[in-house]
Amino acid sequence: MTSDGRADSKAEQIAAEIRDAIRLGKLQRGLLYSSRELGERFGASRTPVREALLKLADLGLVRIERNRGARVLGPDGRGIVELCSLRVLLEPPACRSAAAVMTSRDDEAMAAELAIMEERADGGPEYFAADERLHDLIMRASGNLRLAKFVAELRQTLALDGRHSVPEFQPVDTALKDHGAVVEALRRRDGAAAERAMRRHIVRSADLLVANSSEDSWGLVAEWRRWLEIAAPAGGEGT
Numbered sequence: 001m002t003s004d005g006r007a008d009s010k011a012e013q014i015a016a017e018i019r020d021a022i023r024l025g026k027l028q029r030g031l032l033y034s035s036r037e038l039g040e041r042f043g044a045s046r047t048p049v050r051e052a053l054l055k056l057a058d059l060g061l062v063r064i065e066r067n068r069g070a071r072v073l074g075p076d077g078r079g080i081v082e083l084c085s086l087r088v089l090l091e092p093p094a095c096r097s098a099a100a101v102m103t104s105r106d107d108e109a110m111a112a113e114l115a116i117m118e119e120r121a122d123g124g125p126e127y128f129a130a131d132e133r134l135h136d137l138i139m140r141a142s143g144n145l146r147l148a149k150f151v152a153e154l155r156q157t158l159a160l161d162g163r164h165s166v167p168e169f170q171p172v173d174t175a176l177k178d179h180g181a182v183v184e185a186l187r188r189r190d191g192a193a194a195e196r197a198m199r200r201h202i203v204r205s206a207d208l209l210v211a212n213s214s215e216d217s218w219g220l221v222a223e224w225r226r227w228l229e230i231a232a233p234a235g236g237e238g239t
Contacts, residue, residue, distance in 0.1 A: 012043060014044050014051075033069050042162060056226060075158065080220075081213075085225070087154055088202050088231075099189045099190060101142070110138065113134040114130075155194060156182075158209070207221075
């Protein structure tokens with residue numbers, strides 16, 4: 001691996017650790033952290049820390065303040081709309097692609113994660129970890145690993161909102177049915193059905209997240225539904 005490759009890998013590692021720290025409340029929203037402070041906290045030099053912060057700034061998780069550091073933001077209501085919009089654009093077509101090229105090994109791996117979700121239907125950490133792995137398996141089965149990586153980052157960013165993984169906002173029984181429909185369509189290699197099922201699942205989840213995202217939820221919901229009608233009409237009602 002080249003030195004550039006090592007630097008990129010280190011920056012990605014630090015970015016993931018900072019995301020986790022934000023999610024767990026170890027880095028608090030609204031506070032400013034210097035590159036030196038973050039480097040000491042995560043055991044890294046300033047260069048990979050700065051690169052990690054730039055990646056996180058692109059995702060709207062931090063705001064770079066010149067000569068001061070980075071202020072932790074986390075996704076706001078509008079950010080949630082944008083993240084959900086990207087998921088609708090990317091994940092359903094990837095399901096269709098996966099159905100065309102996936103293998104029996106992919107079937108087995110997806111069925112195993114779905115079984116874990118069914119066993120841990122109390123909506124605890126193990127359920128949501130299996131949920132993450134299942135989505136990642138589907139994206140990787142499409143053959144587009146860059147897409148899989150980008151979608152994983154989108155989902156991780158949404159998870160920082162908290163409501164993304166709280167059963168009150170994401171009913172587990174409904175989500176299980178959605179995931180089961182996706183996996184079954186993929187098992188049949190029915191790309192069109194898999195695409196519809198994934199779009200229905202994402203739209204249903206996004207409806208709840210957007211509606212509970214901020215004090216201006218009515219305006220955001222209207223914006224979200226307008227976007228669906230224009231950019232993804234087939235999934236506007238999850239049909």
